[in-house]
Amino acid sequence: MRAGPRRAGSASTAAAGSERVARAALTRVIEPGDECGGRWLREFGAQELLGRLTAAEDTEALPGATVRRLAGYRARAATADPARDLEAIAAAGGRFLCPGDREWPTQLDALGDARPVGLWVRGGPDLRKWAVRSVAVVGARACTPYGAHMATLLGTGLAERGWVVVSGAAYGVDGSAHRGALAAGGATVAVLACGVDVGYPRGHARLIGRIVEQGLVIGELPPGDHPTRSRFILRNRVIAALTRGTVVVEAEHRSGSLVTARCAAKLGRHTIGVPGPATSGLSAGVHELLRGEGVLVTDADDVAELVGEIGELAPDRRGPVLPRDLLDPASARVLEALPAGGAVTVTRLAHGAGTTPDDTLGRLYELHALGFVERHGDEWRLARHPVRPPNGRRGGF
Amino acid sequence: MRAGPRRAGSASTAAAGSERVARAALTRVIEPGDECGGRWLREFGAQELLGRLTAAEDTEALPGATVRRLAGYRARAATADPARDLEAIAAAGGRFLCPGDREWPTQLDALGDARPVGLWVRGGPDLRKWAVRSVAVVGARACTPYGAHMATLLGTGLAERGWVVVSGAAYGVDGSAHRGALAAGGATVAVLACGVDVGYPRGHARLIGRIVEQGLVIGELPPGDHPTRSRFILRNRVIAALTRGTVVVEAEHRSGSLVTARCAAKLGRHTIGVPGPATSGLSAGVHELLRGEGVLVTDADDVAELVGEIGELAPDRRGPVLPRDLLDPASARVLEALPAGGAVTVTRLAHGAGTTPDDTLGRLYELHALGFVERHGDEWRLARHPVRPPNGRRGGF
Numbered sequence: 001m002r003a004g005p006r007r008a009g010s011a012s013t014a015a016a017g018s019e020r021v022a023r024a025a026l027t028r029v030i031e032p033g034d035e036c037g038g039r040w041l042r043e044f045g046a047q048e049l050l051g052r053l054t055a056a057e058d059t060e061a062l063p064g065a066t067v068r069r070l071a072g073y074r075a076r077a078a079t080a081d082p083a084r085d086l087e088a089i090a091a092a093g094g095r096f097l098c099p100g101d102r103e104w105p106t107q108l109d110a111l112g113d114a115r116p117v118g119l120w121v122r123g124g125p126d127l128r129k130w131a132v133r134s135v136a137v138v139g140a141r142a143c144t145p146y147g148a149h150m151a152t153l154l155g156t157g158l159a160e161r162g163w164v165v166v167s168g169a170a171y172g173v174d175g176s177a178h179r180g181a182l183a184a185g186g187a188t189v190a191v192l193a194c195g196v197d198v199g200y201p202r203g204h205a206r207l208i209g210r211i212v213e214q215g216l217v218i219g220e221l222p223p224g225d226h227p228t229r230s231r232f233i234l235r236n237r238v239i240a241a242l243t244r245g246t247v248v249v250e251a252e253h254r255s256g257s258l259v260t261a262r263c264a265a266k267l268g269r270h271t272i273g274v275p276g277p278a279t280s281g282l283s284a285g286v287h288e289l290l291r292g293e294g295v296l297v298t299d300a301d302d303v304a305e306l307v308g309e310i311g312e313l314a315p316d317r318r319g320p321v322l323p324r325d326l327l328d329p330a331s332a333r334v335l336e337a338l339p340a341g342g343a344v345t346v347t348r349l350a351h352g353a354g355t356t357p358d359d360t361l362g363r364l365y366e367l368h369a370l371g372f373v374e375r376h377g378d379e380w381r382l383a384r385h386p387v388r389p390p391n392g393r394r395g396g397f
Numbered sequence: 398m399r400a401g402p403r404r405a406g407s408a409s410t411a412a413a414g415s416e417r418v419a420r421a422a423l424t425r426v427i428e429p430g431d432e433c434g435g436r437w438l439r440e441f442g443a444q445e446l447l448g449r450l451t452a453a454e455d456t457e458a459l460p461g462a463t464v465r466r467l468a469g470y471r472a473r474a475a476t477a478d479p480a481r482d483l484e485a486i487a488a489a490g491g492r493f494l495c496p497g498d499r500e501w502p503t504q505l506d507a508l509g510d511a512r513p514v515g516l517w518v519r520g521g522p523d524l525r526k527w528a529v530r531s532v533a534v535v536g537a538r539a540c541t542p543y544g545a546h547m548a549t550l551l552g553t554g555l556a557e558r559g560w561v562v563v564s565g566a567a568y569g570v571d572g573s574a575h576r577g578a579l580a581a582g583g584a585t586v587a588v589l590a591c592g593v594d595v596g597y598p599r600g601h602a603r604l605i606g607r608i609v610e611q612g613l614v615i616g617e618l619p620p621g622d623h624p625t626r627s628r629f630i631l632r633n634r635v636i637a638a639l640t641r642g643t644v645v646v647e648a649e650h651r652s653g654s655l656v657t658a659r660c661a662a663k664l665g666r667h668t669i670g671v672p673g674p675a676t677s678g679l680s681a682g683v684h685e686l687l688r689g690e691g692v693l694v695t696d697a698d699d700v701a702e703l704v705g706e707i708g709e710l711a712p713d714r715r716g717p718v719l720p721r722d723l724l725d726p727a728s729a730r731v732l733e734a735l736p737a738g739g740a741v742t743v744t745r746l747a748h749g750a751g752t753t754p755d756d757t758l759g760r761l762y763e764l765h766a767l768g769f770v771e772r773h774g775d776e777w778r779l780a781r782h783p784v785r786p787p788n789g790r791r792g793g794f
Contacts, residue, residue, distance in 0.1 A: 275672030278695035298675035
């Protein structure tokens with residue numbers, strides 16, 4: 001941390017709130033994926049950085065940007081109103097997450113200085129726990145009926161196997177993947193390239209509303225902010241980083257979905273593709289991927305086998321990664337409500353745990369990610385492997 | 398070589414003809430792919446082996462076979478009539494090739510003791526030279542229209558790029574691949590699982606006739622012999638060994654085409670697959686292949702790039718592998734008839750060389766395999782790289 005003589009210049013912003021408020025402000029200043037802004041943030045901290053950007057005539061205090069570019073940051077910083085944005089997200093029933101928060105998905109830290117400044121989140125479930133057991137299903141907006149069919153099958157199949165389906169809420173493949181997961185009563189996360197209260201694309205406003213109710217809608221952009229071409233592209237790195245693997249269903253050459261897949265590969269995540277007819281331009285990008293880093297899959301079982309295989313936390317192979325005592329009380333109640341033998345539906349379980357089915361489902365996915373429960377079709381049961389303490393890992397791992 | 402006391406017992410067969418005649422007889426005795434028979438053949442030579450099999454009560458002289466199995470060999474040997482078979486192939490305008498013959502495709506030697514005893518061949522071109530630059534295109538008999546379309550495209554595209562298309566003359570993918578090559582005025586080889594005069598399957602008798610006229614029809618089985626299930630399967634090893642790579646267009650799980658592809662992989666040939674819809678059972682086998690040893694292709698360019706890449710004799714990268722002086726006179730006349738600059742059609746060239754278009758085409762493919770000529774669509778021209786003497790290889794190879 002550098003504390004220069006101009007630190008006093010940031011007093012007005014610092015006075016306006018905590019580091020969290022400064023980060024909220026910076027989501028309006030630093031564009032998604034901006035590594036220069038990310039480096040400043042890492043070096044100076046959010047309050048200090050915001051202070052320097054809002055101080056009068058302070059161009060030399062931030063290394064690595066041209067005068068013109070710095071002027072852009074300063075202009076955006078001058079109009080940022082984090083208090084209003086935090087009020088807006090609260091009014092929408094959402095929250096703002098910062099790195100270090102209990103719910104922050106640490107997978108995103110793999111992005112280094114391109115890590116999101118913060119995440120705006122709507123929906124009940126715990127993002128960190130859901131991300132542990134998530135897979136991205138992405139692809140072309142103008143997909144073929146075959147692509148839509150495959151995305152739906154994968155969304156449903158992955159949800160039925162207890163995986164959280166992450167996508168971008170776009171038309172075509174993304175929407176089909178979300179809908180497939182929702183239709184199975186499963187878990188799904190939409191990562192938007194705009195404010196999480198915006199509901200873009202328009203035609204998916206109701207779908208996004210359903211995802212807020214049954215899953216999570218997240219994004220880097222503050223409330224009300226709109227998508228741009230570069231924001232779409234850069235949103236993809238969040239999808240890639242958040243998940244264990246990215247499945248591309250249909251994609252033309254040079255498509256955004258391939259960006260997501262290649263980003264996943266760079267981050268050491270699984271890069272996966274669904275083949276299609278060799279004559280289809282909408283499969284050409286996927287085939288390109290499959291000739292390189294991509295692994296070919298034809299159904300949800302293939303995907304689950306791949307992403308479940310070598311995950312650090314794969315609960316199927318190790319048992320729970322957290323002792324029961326550390327569960328939060330509401331999740332513990334859901335766990336308690338499960339019968340010792342046999343499986344129950346979400347509705348019945350919600351009744352037993354004294355909460356709503358949506359809340360129960362969110363907690364079940366948490367418990368699943370942590371290895372406490374198993375899903376069998378529409379029913380849930382206690383996992384059959386023995387519970388091990390956190391330090392009780394088997395030798396060899 | 399072992400010369401036992403019973404060697405005199407083979408005298409009657411030895412007297413009946415040369416080693417070649419004995420090999421012809423043994424194609425009726427040793428089933429395709431029989432490594433036990435192949436080992437005997439390697440150890441004793443054809444005449445000696447046939448002698449032992451036809452000698453009265455000689456069960457101990459051939460190690461490694463049960464009495465019952467040996468009885469089978471002996472029964473087949475007793476009825477073999479190589480003189481009749483050699484007459485039959487001559488009557489059909491064909492020939493019988495043995496290992497060591499100038500036209501023998503030495504690629505088959507990679508099969509070790511499972512190498513064909515000999516090859517029955519119909520058609521004008523030189524098999525050895527054609528095999529140098531050949532690719533197999535195989536797949537399901539009951540293929541989809543998509544599979545037939547892809548096989549035709551590949552057959553045509555590979556032929557247009559100067560590749561010899563090898564397949565099994567079966568319904569579905571095989572037939573489409575042959576027809577694609579023929580339609581492009583290209584080179585194609587059918588490897589049959591029966592006598593080369595049999596024309597199986599019946600519905601492809603005319604197609605096989607056209608291949609005899611424009612290309613080559615070959616097989617291990619003597620004239621008149623019929624296919625069996627195991628002969629179909631074992632025929633595939635010849636297709637795999639003969640070619641630089643095997644492309645599977647459509648195949649179900651556990652299909653014969655996958656046997657060919659896996660055999661190709663074992664022999665160090667390229668193993669290649671054309672993807673299809675993930676929902677198609679007829680692509681399931683190909684997708685299985687593409688998850689393992691197979692490389693994904695979507696068109697003839699992809700295939701040509703792969704198989705042309707690392708071939709020992711890839712003429713595109715090295716120039717001719719044989720000096721002009723060593724060409725046979727008829728091929729040399731075709732080469733002489735090519736203009737110094739520019740390209741000509743086969744018909745015009747045949748006129749200039751004083752021979753038929755079919756003969757000219759066969760010789761052009763030879764000259765192409767040897768690096769002397771290039772094909773451009775329907776026209777042929779002299780290769781543009783300089784001719785190098787056989788020992789004038791560039792350093793590093």
